[in-house]
Amino acid sequence: MTEPHHMPLIEPGHTHATVTDKIAAIVLERGVSKGWILGFFVAFSLFNVLALSVAYLVYKGLGIWGINNPVGWGFAIVNFVWWVGIGHAGTLISAILLLLRQEWRTSINRFAEAMTLFAVSCAGIFPLIHVGRPWVAYWLLPYPNTMSMWPQFRSPLLWDVFAVSTYATVSALFWYVGLIPDLATLRDRAKNRLVQIVYGVMALGWTGSAKHWFRYETAYLLLAGLATPLVISVHSVVSFDFAVSVIPGWHTTVFPPYFVAGAIFSGFAMVLTLTIPIRKIYGLEDFITMRHLDNMAKVMLATGLIVGYGYLMEAFMAWYSGSPYEQFMIWNRLTGPYAVPYAGLLLCNIVIPQVLWSGRVRRNIPLLFVISIIVNIGMWLERFIIVVTSLHRDYLPSSWGMYYPTIWDWATFAGSIGLFLTLLFLFIRVLPMISIFEMRLLVPANRKENAP
Amino acid sequence: MSRRLHGLLAEFDTAEQLLAAAEKVRAAGYRQIDAHSPFPVHGLAEAVGFQRTILPALVLLGGLMGAAVGFGMQYYISVIDYPLNIGGRPLNSWPQFIPVTFELAVLFAAGTAVLGMLALNGLPKPYNPLFNVERFALASHDRFFLAIEATDPQFDPVKTRRLLESLQPHGVYEVED
Known part of the structure; x- marks a missing residue:
């Protein structure tokens, strides 16, 4: 059996032309398949569930959700953190792995960046609808107004507004810049006049000039350098929403690194969940090879261990602090009314991913797919536990309560998955899901060490 | 023709x-x-x-400008125009202004990188x-x-x-x- 690090990034026999043909043909020549229509139909139906849920929320108010006093942050915040976290793997793959010269990122970066963008779109909805009156959500922004009021810049919730909107903007820019040369390829290959015009407009007149490439690569590297601290800051700020408060279980310094690791953990799980079926359906096994799956599984294992360390530190600090409230919080998590989801998260995030130590498991594609879904569920449970268990029993027993999600909570969550999948289906159909120009750099003609 | x-x-x-x-x-x-x-x-x-290319220098300038705009905006709002006593903190509680300052620095720098690259390359150029x-x-x-x-x-x-x-x-x- 070939060791994974000897496995090729791209199967032998490919040239500049075949790489281009294969990826561009998915968009230009493959047409709309029945499977795509069916998938899109399901995704779009789910998206309509979101539209309906939000419409009913606006009509009726936040009472349709299970939130109450004391649990004011229910599914909305759970889903927000979950989606933002998923997005982070895309930036990690596109920016951090670029700076670390990890060439294997090439065939998955476009796709992962798209995932980032769509996950952030889903994430952004939740805080906006959670404010209760989404039609005045723009009050979050600092703008001169007739009320003579300004936002409060000492609150992490406002930092979030800036962090997430900057993140969404920079991710979109990074993604689009990466697309420009490939849009030019599509423009030059399209047969249909209308398609030529659309891609032509989006390609901005790209000609592959050496001078343009020079500035382009400079800009791309700078963007990667900017996106790297950005992605870490974003999830740190998200963790500040919790850590800056004085609620037991939230007020802890381990939150920023532990949240960032958790974000990458769940994000890689989502990349695996998506790429495993897509590489099969679109016959991209030549480009997304076993080596990619193996590497992603390893990143998942490593970040999962950091998350495990975070759980351990939460418990340790609760004990070490000597604070009865912190100690009760951990005890309540382990044995209280939410003990089952807590056990589930330990199982999904800590216990099950340990099988990834085995190379045989990492190279068993169906099993890897199942594990990636388990991790997605586990990370969702983690956010649920963090949000709900700390709030439902804090200092005064007289203000304790329970949180039970309603049908509308579930519908909104399911609907956000629908939005995510709808965008993903459209992306796969109209844009090259693998960076063509970067793949050209990987073909044997450009890599002396790979030449026979 | x-x-x-x-x-x-x-x-x-x-x-x-x-x-x-x-x-x-x-x-x-x-x-x-x-x-x-x-x-x-x-x-x-x-x-x-x-x-x-002068692009890196432009991006640095953009980033510095974003940081200045970010911090300046927060200082003006929180100290001059709308002073609020939040938990007895000083009005210019600058450590709490760092996250937004940083985000705006990144936003401006990234915007400069993209727009600067396109402008220097003379794009978009339809014909x-x-x-x-x-x-x-x-x-x-x-x-x-x-x-x-x-x-x-x-x-x-x-x-x-x-x-x-x-x-x-x-x-x-x-x-x-």
Whole structure:
């Protein structure tokens, strides 16, 4: 059996032309398949569930959700953190792995960046609808107004507004810049006049000039350098929403690194969940090879261990602090009314991913797919536990309560998955899901060490 | 319709040939030249006489401006225009202004990187005479092109063509405006 690090990034026999043909043909020549229509139909139906849920929320108010006093942050915040976290793997793959010269990122970066963008779109909805009156959500922004009021810049919730909107903007820019040369390829290959015009407009007149490439690569590297601290800051700020408060279980310094690791953990799980079926359906096994799956599984294992360390530190600090409230919080998590989801998260995030130590498991594609879904569920449970268990029993027993999600909570969550999948289906159909120009750099003609 | 010669375009099979050709054409004294390839080729920009870009400096400026705008905005709002006592903290509680300052620095820097790259490259440019050459569509596929513009003082339709043909290209084409 070939060791994974000897496995090729791209199967032998490919040239500049075949790489281009294969990826561009998915968009230009493959047409709309029945499977795509069916998938899109399901995704779009789910998206309509979101539209309906939000419409009913606006009509009726936040009472349709299970939130109450004391649990004011229910599914909305759970889903927000979950989606933002998923997005982070895309930036990690596109920016951090670029700076670390990890060439294997090439065939998955476009796709992962798209995932980032769509996950952030889903994430952004939740805080906006959670404010209760989404039609005045723009009050979050600092703008001169007739009320003579300004936002409060000492609150992490406002930092979030800036962090997430900057993140969404920079991710979109990074993604689009990466697309420009490939849009030019599509423009030059399209047969249909209308398609030529659309891609032509989006390609901005790209000609592959050496001078343009020079500035382009400079800009791309700078963007990667900017996106790297950005992605870490974003999830740190998200963790500040919790850590800056004085609620037991939230007020802890381990939150920023532990949240960032958790974000990458769940994000890689989502990349695996998506790429495993897509590489099969679109016959991209030549480009997304076993080596990619193996590497992603390893990143998942490593970040999962950091998350495990975070759980351990939460418990340790609760004990070490000597604070009865912190100690009760951990005890309540382990044995209280939410003990089952807590056990589930330990199982999904800590216990099950340990099988990834085995190379045989990492190279068993169906099993890897199942594990990636388990991790997605586990990370969702983690956010649920963090949000709900700390709030439902804090200092005064007289203000304790329970949180039970309603049908509308579930519908909104399911609907956000629908939005995510709808965008993903459209992306796969109209844009090259693998960076063509970067793949050209990987073909044997450009890599002396790979030449026979 | 009047057809004016914009320049000459030579097509090559490999990046190495293009690089060698660019160096020879430049050594022959041509300056209004450019190379077109389906992916960035190391050293090609230098071969056509392009040394450096001011883009990194612009991005630094953009980032500094974003930081200044971010901090300045928060200072103005929280200290001057709308002072609020939050838990007895000083009005200029600067550590709490760092996250937004940082985010705006990144936002401005990234915006400068993208807009600056496009502006310096003269994009978007919907019409380019090179697009009139049918084979040029392959510049985004697997072919490599070297263009010499007619505005180059050395340019001569016959001599320049002869020079390009001596470089063993796949073909030499006239580019019309």
